[in-house]
Amino acid sequence: MNDMALNSGWLLRVRGLTKIYGQPDGDSIARTGPQASTNICPVTGAIVACAGIDFDLYPGEVLGVVGESGSGKSTLVQLLYFDQPPTAGSAFFTALDNGTTDLFTLSNQRRRHVRNHLLGMVYQNPRDGLNFNFTAGGNIAEKLIMAGSMNVASIRERSSNLLRQTEVPVARMDQTPRTFSGGMQQRVQISKAIANHPPLLFLDEVTSGLDVSVQAKVLDMIRQIQSELGISMIVVSHDLGVIRMLTDRTLVLKNGRIVESGLTDQILQDPQHAYTQLLVSSLL
Ligand SMILES: Nc1ncnc2c1ncn2[C@@H]1O[C@H](COP(=O)(O)OP(=O)(O)OP(=O)(O)O)[C@@H](O)[C@H]1O
Ligand SMILES: [Mg+2]
Known part of the structure; x- marks a missing residue:
């Protein structure tokens, strides 16, 4: 030690x-x-x-x-x-x-x-931190899966809670961040960055x-x-x-x-x- x-x-x-x-x-x-x-x-x-x-x-x-x-x-x-x-x-x-x-x-x-x-990272450019070919929920799920979460239902629940916490409308969870405003994209990045605690x-x-x-x-x-x-x-x-x-x-x-x-x-x-x-x- x-x-x-x-x-x-x-x-x-x-x-x-x-x-x-x-x-x-x-x-x-x-x-x-x-x-x-x-x-x-x-x-x-x-x-x-x-x-x-x-x-x-x-x-x-x-x-x-x-x-x-x-x-x-x-x-x-x-x-x-x-x-x-x-x-x-x-x-x-x-x-x-x-x-x-x-x-x-x-x-x-x-x-x-x-x-x-x-670790978590929020990049200046949301395109560096988010995959715009995935949905907002999918971006968070990717991080959760890499951190070892396996259960689909719990991943979805956790993703929606994270979006709620960062004030991204949960109804937009299944849309790509490409269609989001800049502030919303940053909030999805923050959700993703804190997903693994x-x-x-x-x-x-x-x-x-x-x-x-x-x-x-x-x-x-x-x-x-x-x-x-x-x-x-x-x-x-x-x-x-x-x-x-x-x-x-x-x-x-x-x-x-x-x-x-x-x-x-x-x-x-x-x-x-x-x-x-x-x-x-x-x-x-
Ligand atoms: N891949 C790279 N190849 C060559 N030089 C680089 C590379 N990335 C950064 N640099 C150079 O390293 C220096 C520091 O860049 P850095 O991006 O860390 O600055 P910064 O303080 O974040 O600037 P900004 O406020 O504009 O974001 C700069 O001179 C930049 O041109
Ligand atoms: Mg910089």
């Missing part, structure tokens, strides 16, 4: 997480970042999407990830959801082997298990592209789900308003690096880094 894992109370511990696209050389990381004001290595052209990302997430906590377009926010959650392999780094999750196993060393089979049973949920720009009134409803619903189920969440957004409403603690990313982190309220009241000051002033 790893004492560190058991004693310090974290749910997810990420260390040195790095993703580089292209062909870097040994200095590509040093040539990029907030100091250099770019994530593109000027010598090799490699893109350092994120580098040296360290953070801990605690049970029931909602962690925000904010930063300008291209700062590496989506890459960060996609690495943790196994959408793509990292270039370097490790991640430990107490829901798996008491936090003693690096997620990035898992076999494909165990990785599938973690994804199906322990994951202890950890990733939400990537969940409300961008929705109009303001729908945005407020979806944010309210996420808060409600969080307080009812106590799920830990990583909420990615370029919108500090969303971060303020949903998160306890925040990481500010710029050019693939964390430039500031702390309690969300403190960051909003008294941003330390010039880049965060700029973000906060743009909110006023």
Whole structure:
């Protein structure tokens, strides 16, 4: 047993997480970042999407990830959801082997298990998270089946309960999400993402592209789900308003690096880094 894992109370511990696209050389990381004001290595052209990302997430906590377009926010959650392999780094999750196993060393089979049973993801683009050739109910059923549910009647009942919980009209359960509004598609994605009762949920720009009134409803619903189920969440957004409403603690990313982190309220009241000051002033 790893004492560190058991004693310090974290749910997810990420260390040195790095993703580089292209062909870097040994200095590509040093040539990029907030100091250099770019994530593109000027010598090799490699893109350092994120580098040296360290953070801990605690049970029931909602962690925000904010930063300008291209700062590496989506890459960060996609690495943790196994959408793509990292270039370097490790991640430990107490829901798996008491936090003693690096997620990035898992076999494909165990990785599938973690994804199906322990994680949920809501993508910015509903087409990445939903199969538009299936019905809304079918999308949720797919997740339930992958998480081990077998009984058709119970799957159908659970799917309709999830849709009810996320305020999708149950009468539309047998229609494809293609015919749904953007807000409804996001709510189906949220139903699907929480279907397997994951202890950890990733939400990537969940409300961008929705109009303001729908945005407020979806944010309210996420808060409600969080307080009812106590799920830990990583909420990615370029919108500090969303971060303020949903998160306890925040990481500010710029050019693939964390430039500031702390309690969300403190960051909003008294941003330390010039880049965060700029973000906060743009909110006023
Ligand atoms: N498949 C890929 N191949 C090459 N570069 C990529 C790939 N995916 C992402 N990138 C680059 O990695 C960097 C980080 O991208 P990422 O999508 O994580 O940013 P983001 O912070 O989510 O931006 P946005 O707010 O626009 O969604 C960007 O420079 C992007 O161009
Ligand atoms: Mg993104």
